[in-house]
Amino acid sequence: METAPVPLGMPELRPDAAGPAAPRPGGHETGLLDQFGRVATDMRLSLTDKCNLRCQYCMPEAGLDWLKKDKLLTAEEIVRLVGLGVDRLGVRELRLTGGEPLVRADLVDIIAALRSNHPELPISLTTNGVGLAGKAQALANAGLTRLNVSMDTLHHDAFLQLTRRPFLDQVLAGIEAASAAGLAPIKINAVLLRGINDGHAAELLQWSLDRGYELRFIEQMPLDADHGWTREGMITAEEIRALLSTNFDLSPDPRARDGAPAERFEVRAAGTPGLLGTVGIIASVTEPFCADCRRTRITAEGKVMSCLFSLTEVDLLPLLRTGSSTHDDDAVASRWQDAMWAKPKAHGMGRPGLGDAGFVQPDRSMSAIGG
């Protein structure tokens, strides 16, 4: 498939176009270091490209080919990769994602195996919450640390329009079950689309505050399979803050951001002093945080993506499938390190730049990368 240029307001040359300037130093002790001095310690692992929703900003209504089963990382390969990451390459936290990770039948077994090998590792899951009600307790028992549930609105009609599926009640039941299973703190992820749910932002925040959930708004990124994203159409972080300010006063959270993608704000009811909680805004497009990025991503078929917007992918699967000796582990780890060494300096959007080289949207949609 050809990569289609996406017109953006303030393009910047993609710094990964030329590849890394210098050879990677050191052996495995340097971990997942890149050429700009950043070290990835936060591993995002996609368990599947399949999903039971069709969110407008992510998947097409129909017509996306699924990966063939033999291309997907097996449970054993997942456990081996996480082991390499944690034991050799300095991974300190793991997020399981997709596609929709709950559609994977062996999810609970995978989490149990990971927990048994890594008793102290924070393991979180990003899910759309469909089917969560029946699985939350088993996930907690298996050793899951916590959950992010994506839910963009509390309105059935808007939910249907956004996700193209009528499953809002299932999602709400899933969040409640996760809370009852002790999978706290629960974070709610929301993407706002103009004219559909932007008017629901303050209501969603009030609902989350009332229940002790941490709401995070994510700026819509150009990672939709339909390539329908436009800079003019997206709701910016600045607009999100303005939408919330009708009901709330926001002030910067004094706690250190510490590499987190979300900028956190303390929330108070407008004009009152009492702290109600916090809200996060992930402004990947308009206020990028690439300089402090600590993430390494592996797709469901074992490809390293050093950035959500990478145009290059490094395949670990052939090496993973050549054997399981220490020598092979060395080779897989080195290949992963090489991929991260070439991580681009920045994703190429959102900052006044170096002419109009143009940002190129990756072929993969968010569901096929692992958000």
Ligand code: SAM
């Ligand atoms: N299916 C799960 C879910 O929806 O939570 C996990 C995978 S999904 C790709 C992970 C996160 O990416 C979700 O919170 C979703 O809202 C977000 N996402 C998907 N497409 C996006 C886009 N184009 N821009 C910003 N966030 C997006």
Ligand code: SF4
């Ligand atoms: Fe599925 Fe998550 Fe993408 Fe929505 S955002 S289509 S739930 S993978």
